[in-house]
Amino acid sequence: MPETQAVRVRFAPSPTGTLHLGGARTAIYNWAFARNKGGSFILRIDDTDLTRSTPENVQQILQALTWLGLDWDEGPTLDGPVLGDAGPYFQTERATTGGYDVALQKMIDSNACYQCFCTPQQLDTQREAARAAGGSTGYARTCRNLSPEEVQANLDAGMPFVWRLRVPDGRSVTLHDLVRGTIEFPTTALDDLVLVRSNGLPTYNFASTIDDADMGITHIIRGDDHLSNTPKQLLIFEALAAADGTTVVPEFAHLSMIYGDDGKKLSKRHGAVGVEEFAAMGFLPDALLNGLALLGWSLDAETTMITPEELKEHFSLDRISKNPARFDLAKMEHINSLYIQAMTADQFVSAMTPWLIDADLTTAADIEARKDWYLELAPLVSERIKLMTEVVPLTSFLFVDELEIDEKARVKALEKDPETVKTVLTAAVAAIEGIEDFTVENIDATLKQLPAELDLKPRVVFQAIRVAISGSLISPPLFESMHLLGRDRTLQRLNAI
RNA sequence: GCGCCAUUGGAGUAGCGGUUAUCUCGUCAGCCUUUCAAGCUGAAGAACACGGGUUCGAAUCCCGUAUGGCGUACCA
Numbered sequence: 251m252p253e254t255q256a257v258r259v260r261f262a263p264s265p266t267g268t269l270h271l272g273g274a275r276t277a278i279y280n281w282a283f284a285r286n287k288g289g290s291f292i293l294r295i296d297d298t299d300l301t302r303s304t305p306e307n308v309q310q311i312l313q314a315l316t317w318l319g320l321d322w323d324e325g326p327t328l329d330g331p332v333l334g335d336a337g338p339y340f341q342t343e344r345a346t347t348g349g350y351d352v353a354l355q356k357m358i359d360s361n362a363c364y365q366c367f368c369t370p371q372q373l374d375t376q377r378e379a380a381r382a383a384g385g386s387t388g389y390a391r392t393c394r395n396l397s398p399e400e401v402q403a404n405l406d407a408g409m410p411f412v413w414r415l416r417v418p419d420g421r422s423v424t425l426h427d428l429v430r431g432t433i434e435f436p437t438t439a440l441d442d443l444v445l446v447r448s449n450g451l452p453t454y455n456f457a458s459t460i461d462d463a464d465m466g467i468t469h470i471i472r473g474d475d476h477l478s479n480t481p482k483q484l485l486i487f488e489a490l491a492a493a494d495g496t497t498v499v500p501e502f503a504h505l506s507m508i509y510g511d512d513g514k515k516l517s518k519r520h521g522a523v524g525v526e527e528f529a530a531m532g533f534l535p536d537a538l539l540n541g542l543a544l545l546g547w548s549l550d551a552e553t554t555m556i557t558p559e560e561l562k563e564h565f566s567l568d569r570i571s572k573n574p575a576r577f578d579l580a581k582m583e584h585i586n587s588l589y590i591q592a593m594t595a596d597q598f599v600s601a602m603t604p605w606l607i608d609a610d611l612t613t614a615a616d617i618e619a620r621k622d623w624y625l626e627l628a629p630l631v632s633e634r635i636k637l638m639t640e641v642v643p644l645t646s647f648l649f650v651d652e653l654e655i656d657e658k659a660r661v662k663a664l665e666k667d668p669e670t671v672k673t674v675l676t677a678a679v680a681a682i683e684g685i686e687d688f689t690v691e692n693i694d695a696t697l698k699q700l701p702a703e704l705d706l707k708p709r710v711v712f713q714a715i716r717v718a719i720s721g722s723l724i725s726p727p728l729f730e731s732m733h734l735l736g737r738d739r740t741l742q743r744l745n746a747i
Numbered sequence: 748g749c750g751c752c753a754u755u756g757g758a759g760u761a762g763c764g765g766u767u768a769u770c771u772c773g774u775c776a777g778c779c780u781u782u783c784a785a786g787c788u789g790a791a792g793a794a795c796a797c798g799g800g801u802u803c804g805a806a807u808c809c810c811g812u813a814u815g816g817c818g819u820a821c822c823a
Contacts, residue, residue, distance in 0.1 A: 264823060299823060370821065377820090381748080388749085388819065412821055430752070439750040439819080447821040454823045478751060478818035506753070507816075515816085544759075544771090551761035552770045571760075574816070578758045581772040591785080634784035644783090663782095701781085712781030724783045 255498075257289025258468045261315075261322075262296045262341075262458070265307035268524045269314035271577060272473065272508045272516055275542045279505065280471045281320045282543070282565035292334065292465065293325030296341045298457065314525035318535050319558050336465045344461060350452045353460040353490060354413060354445065362489030363445055365411040366393040367404045388441040389414070413446040415485060423481035428469070428503035428567045435481035443482055455479055459486040463497045471567070474504040503567045506574040508545060516577055532637030533582070534601070537589040541582045545575045555588055587636040595628040602631065602641045609642045611649040627734055630726040647720040648734055653743060655721040663717040664747065670706065674714045675744045677704055682744070688737045693729040719743045 261277040263269065269277075284291035293315070297303040312328045324334025338344050357363040366389075368376075376390055394416065396404075404411065423435045445456040452460070462470060480502055491497040510520035522528060528538050540556055547570050549556060556564075593601060599617065606612045617624055631644055647653060655664075664671050677700060685692050697715075701708040716728055719740055725731055732740045 266823080296823070302823095366821095373821085383748095410821095433751070435751070441819070444821050449821080451821085453821070458823085473817095474752065475817055476823095479823095481751090504752085509816090511758080513815075546759090548760055548770095550770085554771050573753060573755095573760090575760090576758060578772070581759065584772055587785090633786095636784090698781095708781050710781090716782060720782090722782085726783090728781060 255468060257284055257287040258292060258466050259284045259289065259471055260292040260294050260462070260465065260467050262294040262461075263311050264296045264299060264302075265304060265311060266299055266302035268307060268310045268526060270516070270523045271525070271528075271542060273311075274314065274318060274525050274538075275508060275545060276471065276473060276505060277315060277320055278318070278539060278543055278561075279503075279547065279565070279567075279570070281322070282561050283469065283471060283567060284323075285562040286565045289468070290323040290334075291321070292336070292339075292467070293322040294339050294341065294461065294465070295326065296458070298341050298345075298451075298454070300342070310526060314529075317529055318525065318539050341457060341461065344464075345451065345457075349464050350446075350457065350460055353456075353463070354452075356493035357413070357415075357445065357486075357489050360489050360493040361416065362486075362493070363413045363415050364394060364396075365401055365404075366414045366442075366444075367396075367409045367411045368392055369410075389443075391442055394442060410448040412444045412448050414442040415445055415482065415489075417442050417485060423484050425480055425484060425502060427477075427480075428501055429570045430474075430477075430504055430572055433477075437481075437485075440481055440485075445486070455482050456486060459483045459490075462500060463487060463490055466498065467500050468498065469501045469503060469567075471503045472505065474506050477504045480504070503570065505546060505570060506572060509574055509576045511576055511578070513576065520577070521579075532605070532639035532641075533586050534589045534638070537586040538582070540589070541585045544585075545577065546571045546573075554585065555592075583636040590632050590635060590638070593632060595625045595632075598628040598632045599624045601638060602628070605638050605641045606645070606649075609646070611642065611646055623734065626730075627726075630730055630734075634726070643722075644724075644726065647722070647725070648731070653719075653721045653746075655717060656723070659717045659721065659723045663713045663723060670710065671714045671747065673704060674700070674706065674711050675718055675747055678715050679741055679744050682732075682737065682741060685737075688733065690729050690733045693732050697729065715744070718747050 259280045261273075261280045263273050263277075281291045283289075293312075295308055295311075297308070308326070309328070312326065315322070316328060322333065324336060325339045326332055332339060338347065344350070354363070372392075373389070376392075380388075380390075393414070417437050417440045419437065421437055423437060423440070425433045425435065427433055443455060444453050446452050484499065487497060487499040491499060508516050510516045512520075514520075516523055522531060525538070529535070536558060539558060539561070543556065543561055543565075544554070547565070549560075549564055549569070590598070590601075599621070603614065603617055606617075607614060627645065627648070631641055635641065635644065678697065681696050681700060682688075682693070685696050701711045704711065712728055713723065716725055717723060719725075719728075719735060720731060735743075
């Protein structure tokens with residue numbers, strides 16, 4: 251492939267489910283590679299599995315990609331028109347444009363395929379017999395050398411047939427994989443696979459290859475579950491190229507799979523695996539993008555945090571790891587916390603807005619009206635959470651009228667020694683009432699003296715106050731919380747115990 | 748059965764013939780501290796799956812074995 255040719259890569263999900271982490275990572279690598287090379291990132295929907303593909307899944311996939319911050323140059327869009335002129339971008343639609351028929355004719359012209367009249371039942375019994383004998387279970391090439399007369403006779407008899415690839419003998423197919431290096435596949439181990447079914451529809455390996463050829467894909471970056479398919483597709487590409495002289499054989503890069511913590515292929519059994527689930531869990535898109543990108547790719551020995559911009563700038567296929575990676579939720583959460591902490595107060599207010607509104611704690615109008623108050627709250631929260639979902643439990647006490655006190659907190663901090671608690675809270679009320687200007691500094695200066703004055707441990711004093719005002723043993727810093735709550739509500743809560 | 752791929756501390760990785768084997772997460776301990784985090788300091792943990800080569804020298808190259816994965820469908 252000439253160096254000057256513009257890079258065109260594609261992500262071709264099957265809408266039989268929502269976008270999961272493995273697919274997301276494949277999409278990220280394709281996207282990053284295209285952006286790095288100044289090429290095009292194409293989204294194609296491989297929806298030929300009619301029974302399991304749904305429009306809802308398509309929508310969800312588009313949404314998930316968008317949420318992750320991936321943009322594509324060609325393909326369907328969420329609300330707008332279809333991008334690009336190499337469409338259609340749904341495989342089911344491509345079946346009706348005649349592209350597959352044209353390709354099949356090319357294959358026929360170059361004698362790269364032949365008609366096979368074996369019935370599925372015949373093939374089954376053959377396979378079974380071969381398995382029992384311990385030999386190869388591949389197609390026995392029964393119809394490979396039928397004479398034109400025999401073929402014609404079968405056709406005249408109305409026998410259904412499939413088109414099979416004529417896999418060349420006595421050679422091997424060489425794949426120069428951009429991730430795994432040069433791999434040789436002896437053709438003896440390759441079946442004369444079916445290209446077109448008896449119902450006239452192309453099989454996956456054929457359709458996918460034609461689509462990639464027709465769309466001018468230059469690099470196929472995909473999961474290594476397709477590695478064994480590659481020599482077959484390479485043979486098809488070669489036959490197409492031999493017939494038309496224009497088909498470009500793309501380069502390949504095979505990505506190892508992502509496994510769950512038990513070393514098994516990531517699936518629903520491992521809990522959340524869908525991108526939308528991670529969004530709901532409170533992950534930030536850039537953080538998930540970052541974490542996924544680093545699951546099998548590295549910039550160098552130390553980089554843990556890499557922004558989308560940096561990823562686009564530095565991504566390269568030769569730094570993709572060959573080993574399968576296990577998904578580690580704890581590390582992903584850590585990366586997320588890094589992004590949360592890196593946000594400015596202003597950014598964090600924007601980030602927590604939907605969570606607060608969804609929990610019915612506040613409204614967009616309130617955030618607008620009391621921006622300073624929210625800006626004061628932001629750093630208190632952002633530095634102690636890993637996931638955005640934690641915003642709600644940590645701050646709800648600031649918004650509710652009726653404070654609900656956590657049972658454990660009540661028992662531990664309030665009911666163990668009610669006398670002392672009463673003393674503490676009474677003293678706290680008095681102290682607060684004596685503060686002229688209710689600033690964090692003044693609250694701090696005044697209440698700090700309380701333990702000494704009461705001759706009690708700071709821990710006892712402040713935990714009682716904390717539970718009284720926040721309802722929990724865990725809260726943002728106490729004096730800041732009081733300030734955010736305001737003097738009146740603080741007093742009201744201290745008196746309510 | 749056959750073909751292909753992979754194998755560096757608990758997890759992710761760096762490493763491309765000569766390093767005290769890198770960094771991050773996690774774990775443990777200490778400091779800080781009114782809670783929870785964060786932060787800081789430190790520690791444990793890998794002779795690089797195993798066995799043979801090649802080489803003055805191998806985690807790095809070659810061969811084999813083991814383990815795991817993928818494929819071997821008129822699924823994708």
